[in-house]
Every structure is written in structure tokens, then in C-alpha cells.
Amino acid sequence: xxxxxxxxxxxxxxxxxxxxxxxxxxxxxxxxxALPTALISIPLIMAMANAHDLTGWSWTIxxxxxxxxxxxxxxxxxxxxLERRRLLLIDRRPVTAPTKTGLLPRYTDPATWRELAYAALxxxxxxxxxAVLGVTLAWALTALLSPWLVANGEHTVALWPVTVSSPGEAxxxxxxxxxxxxxxxxxxxxxxxxxxxxxxxxxxSAPNQRLREELVEVSRSRAxxxxxxxxxxxRIERDLxxxxxxxxxxxxxxxxxxxxxxxxxxxxxERIDEAHRQAKDxxxxxxxxxxxxxxxVLTDRGLTAALGELADKSPLRVTxxxxxxxxxxxxxxxxxYFVVAEALANAAKHAxxxxxxxxxxxxxxxxxxxxxxxxxxxxxxxRGTGLTGLADRVAVIDGRMxxxxxxxxxxxxxxxxxCHLSE
Numbered sequence: 001x002x003x004x005x006x007x008x009x010x011x012x013x014x015x016x017x018x019x020x021x022x023x024x025x026x027x028x029x030x031x032x033x034a035l036p037t038a039l040i041s042i043p044l045i046m047a048m049a050n051a052h053d054l055t056g057w058s059w060t061i062x063x064x065x066x067x068x069x070x071x072x073x074x075x076x077x078x079x080x081x082l083e084r085r086r087l088l089l090i091d092r093r094p095v096t097a098p099t100k101t102g103l104l105p106r107y108t109d110p111a112t113w114r115e116l117a118y119a120a121l122x123x124x125x126x127x128x129x130x131a132v133l134g135v136t137l138a139w140a141l142t143a144l145l146s147p148w149l150v151a152n153g154e155h156t157v158a159l160w161p162v163t164v165s166s167p168g169e170a171x172x173x174x175x176x177x178x179x180x181x182x183x184x185x186x187x188x189x190x191x192x193x194x195x196x197x198x199x200x201x202x203x204x205s206a207p208n209q210r211l212r213e214e215l216v217e218v219s220r221s222r223a224x225x226x227x228x229x230x231x232x233x234x235r236i237e238r239d240l241x242x243x244x245x246x247x248x249x250x251x252x253x254x255x256x257x258x259x260x261x262x263x264x265x266x267x268x269x270e271r272i273d274e275a276h277r278q279a280k281d282x283x284x285x286x287x288x289x290x291x292x293x294x295x296x297v298l299t300d301r302g303l304t305a306a307l308g309e310l311a312d313k314s315p316l317r318v319t320x321x322x323x324x325x326x327x328x329x330x331x332x333x334x335x336x337y338f339v340v341a342e343a344l345a346n347a348a349k350h351a352x353x354x355x356x357x358x359x360x361x362x363x364x365x366x367x368x369x370x371x372x373x374x375x376x377x378x379x380x381x382x383r384g385t386g387l388t389g390l391a392d393r394v395a396v397i398d399g400r401m402x403x404x405x406x407x408x409x410x411x412x413x414x415x416x417x418x419c420h421l422s423e
Contacts (some may be wrong), residue, residue, distance in 0.1 A: 003092045006193035020185035023192035026089045027105035027133065030195070033083060034308050035077050037123040073107050080203050083122075087203070091196045095204050118202040127190065137184065140323045143177035146170035215217055230410055293307035298337050302327045304343045306337050314344045316353055316373070322360040326421030331397055336360070336369055336417060339401075342390055343371040343413050351375025351411060367417045377409035 003007040008019040008100045084095045086326040138158065142149075146157045154163040164170040172260045262269045298306040311318035327333065340358055347353040354373030360369050381387040387403065394401045398418055407409040 002194055004196055005090050005189035008106065009189040009193070014189070015185060020188055022089045023185075024190040025084065026192050027130065027188060029086065030122060032077065032093055032131055033086065034119070034123040036079060037072075037119040037343045052124075053315075071391070072119070073112045076112060076116040076119045079119050083118070083199055084203055087196060087199050090192045093200075095200060114202045118199060121198070121202075133188075133191075136180070136187075140177040140180045140184070143170075143173040144181065145174075146177075153362065191386060203351050248279065248282060252276065253282070255279055267363070279305070296334060301356055303360065305332050305335055307340060307360065308332075310337075310344060311358070314346050315342060317355045318344065318358060319356075320358045320360075322358075324360060324362050324367075326419070328361075328419045328421055332417050332419040334414070335393055335397055335399070336367065338388055338412075339369060339394065339415050340371055343373075346379070346387075347371075347373035347375050347411065351377065351409070353409075353411075362419075362421055365418055365420055367419050367421075369415045369417070371410050371413045373408050373409070374410055376407075377405045377411050378407045379403060379405035 002019070005019050005023045005203055008014050008017060011017075013022070053211055060111075061380045071075070087095055105222065142157065143159050146159060148156060149157050150165055150170055151167055162169075162173070164173060167344065193283060197257075241262065255272060257338055259269065259272050262272055266408075295306055295309065297309050302324075304324055306321055328336065344356060347356055351373060353373035356371065356373040358369070360367070360372055364370070374382050381391065381403070391401045394415055394417065400416045402412075402414040403412070
């Protein structure tokens with residue numbers, strides 16, 4: 001299926017299709033679309049007409065330019081929207097409009113000035129184009145009727161560049177006019193097609209701009225996902241702490257009270273003691289689970305203290321060097337903590353390491369974490385999801401992760417997280 005008049009004009013059935021009429025409708029409505037831009041250009045046109053008055057001409061030019069620059073973008077944007085819909089008359093392919101929000105971005109967006117350039121081009125060329133087509137059609141119709149107009153020999157007909165006064169002189173012009181009228185639909189298709197190409201070039205959002213808009217939206221949605229994850233984590237932690245943990249604590253107290261009512265040497269006492277021990281173990285497991293979701297020390301005292309607690313709990317001999325003049329935002333802090341926790345766990349479980357070193361410092365809005373161990377190395381993201389998961393978690397907050405783990409060791413994991421620190 002043809003999409004433009006230029007494609008349709010190459011087909012033998014062109015004159016039997018609706019493309020000539022669609023092209024004519026588009027061209028005839030172009031001056032109406034150009035009218036708003038032409039109205040704000042009237043002072044500039046008047047200044048050009050009075051160029052002999054240098055002082056008045058200069059001031060009018062300045063004021064006209066300011067008027068066009070000030071009101072032009074406000075007119076160009078809705079006009080561009082109308083033109084994208086009107087373009088469907090001669091181009092069935094949809095035109096992607098650039099995304100604009102607010103008044104100031106409308107003035108700073110290059111797409112707005114492309115739309116204004118299109119509006120100015122339309123205001124200048126559309127009336128002139130219609131005038132040329134009208135004159136051409138009038139000439140062709142007059143030339144076609146000229147043999148009858150001069151048949152009695154009493155009249156002459158001026159057909160630029162000639163004047164005819166007899167049927168013999170008029171017949172060649174009439175033949176030329178007939179050919180011109182037959183070719184007129186193709187002329188309409190050509191002009192409308194060129195107009196469509198210019199409109200698409202100026203009104204279509206640039207591919208790289210569309211890509212930038214999509215990347216911005218991806219970044220925003222990713223930030224929203226991080227915030228949603230943090231909110232959900234807080235909710236789960238609160239529910240476990242205030243709900244399940246408190247209920248389990250109450251159950252433990254009830255069991256302790258029941259022990260007082262049962263003789264110590266009875267069989268029921270042994271079962272109650274066992275239930276009490278299991279409840280306490282479950283309480284400890286629940287506390288560890290809550291700490292695993294988000295350790296309390298990280299919330300209360302910050303990343304440096306949380307890294308110290310990780311080092312104390314690790315089976316490795318861990319040394320820490322941290323230089324953080326403030327606290328990172330909560331998502332950054334949480335990600336940094338779990339990166340170090342996962343790195344230490346991998347070093348202990350899979351690398352047979354005995355020592356590890358953690359370095360954390362902040363400089364130029366970049367938090368850098370480096371974890372080194374003396375294990376056997378050979379860590380490969382392709383062989384497991386742990387390192388891939390870490391890389392994904394770091395990427396969510398626009399961070400980067402680097403891994404060096406040659407066979408035989410040592411392994412160095414480096415993470416860079418852009419952030420600003422609070423006081």
C-alpha cells in the first residue's frame with residue numbers, strides 16, 4: 001500500500017485513486033494553517049516595505065524579531081500538532097512528536113525551534129505556492145478555451161508569453177493546456193509530496209532525542225523502583241518486628257509462665273522446656289532474618305559501623321579502612337552494605353580465603369568500595385548468579401562494578417556508586 005503521493009504518482013492507476021484529491025486538499029488548506037504565523041509576521045513585513053526609513057525600520061525589525069521569538073514558540077507547538085495530523089492526508093506514516101513539559105522547556109527545546117522554522121516556511125511558501133498553482137490553472141483553462149474565444153476574429157487573448165487572435169494561433173496553446181491539465185494532478189502530488197518530506201524532517205522527533213527521552217524515562221522508572229523497594233523493605237521489617245517478633249515474644253513469655261505451674265520432674269515439664277527452647281531459637285532466627293533484611297546498625301550508626309559489624313561476624317580476618325565524611329543516601333548505603341556482605345560470604349564459601357580487606361572512601365561525589373581477599377580466585381559471573389545479581393543491584397543506582405579474579409587469586413571487587421553525602 002502506497003504511503004505518500006510521490007509513491008502513488010509512479011503507478012499507472014494514480015489518476016483513479018484519491019491521491020490527487022488528497023494532495024489538492026492538503027495544498028489548499030496550507031495557507032489557513034500558516035495564517036497564525038503570518039499574523040505575527042505582519043510588523044516584519046511592514047518594516048521590509050518601509051526600508052527607506054532607516055530609524056523606524058531598525059526599531060520595527062527589533063520589535064518584530066522579539067515578537068516572533070516570544071510568541072513564535074507558543075504558536076509553533078500547537079501548529080505543529082495540527083500539521084502532524086494534517087500530514088496524514090499525504091503521508092500515512094505516523095509522525096512522532098517530541099515530548100515537552102512546561103513553558104521553559106518549550107523555549108529551550110531544539111524541536112520547538114524546528115517547529116517554528118517550519119511555521120515560518122509555511123507562512124512564506126504556502127500563499128506563494130497557491131498563487132502559482134492558481135495562475136497556472138487559470139492559464140491552462142483560458143488556453144484550452146482560447147480557440148472558441150477568438151473564433152469570430154474580433155477578440156484577442158493574451159496567453160503569456162504570446163497573444164493569440166485566431167483559432168490557428170490558439171490551437172497549439174490549447175493542446176499545450178490540455179497536456180498541462182492532464183499533468184496537473186501529478187504536479188499536485190509532487191508539490192504535496194515535497195511538502196510532506198519537509199514537514200516530516202522538521203516535525204518528526206529526532207531518533208536520538210527519542211532515545212534520550214526513553215533513557216530518561218527508564219532512569220526515572222528505575223529510581224521509582226528503588227524507592228518502592230525501600231518502602232516495601234521498611235514495611236516488611238516493621239511487620240516482622242512489630243508483628244511476628246512481638247507475637248513470638250508473647251508466646252515465649254506464656255511458655256515461661258507455664259513452666260512455673262508444672263512440677264519440674266514431670267514429663268510435661270520436659271516438653272514445655274523443649275518448646276521454650278525452640279521458641280527462643282525461633283526468636284533468634286527471626287532477629288537474624290530482620291537483620292538480614294536491613295541491619296539495625298546500618299540505620300542507626302551508618303555504613304562504617306555496619307562494615308565493622310560485618311567484619312566481626314565474618315569467619316575471615318577482615319581489616320577495614322573507611323574514610324567517609326558523611327552518610328550516603330539510604331539506597332546507596334544499603335547497596336554498599338550488601339555488596340560487601342556478599343563479597344565476604346563468597347570469599348569464605350567459594351574462594352577458601354583466610355583474610356580480606358575492605359576499603360571505603362568518598363571523593364568527588366563518588367563512593368568507592370574495594371574488597372580484596374587472598375582466596376583461590378577464578379570468580380566468574382558466568383558460573384553463578386551471585387555476581388550478576390550484585391552487578392544488577394549496583395546498576396540500578398547508576399553504579400559500576402569491576403572484578404579482577406585471576407586463577408590462584410587474589411580477588412578484587414571494586415564498586416563505584418555516585419552519590420552526595422549528608423552532614
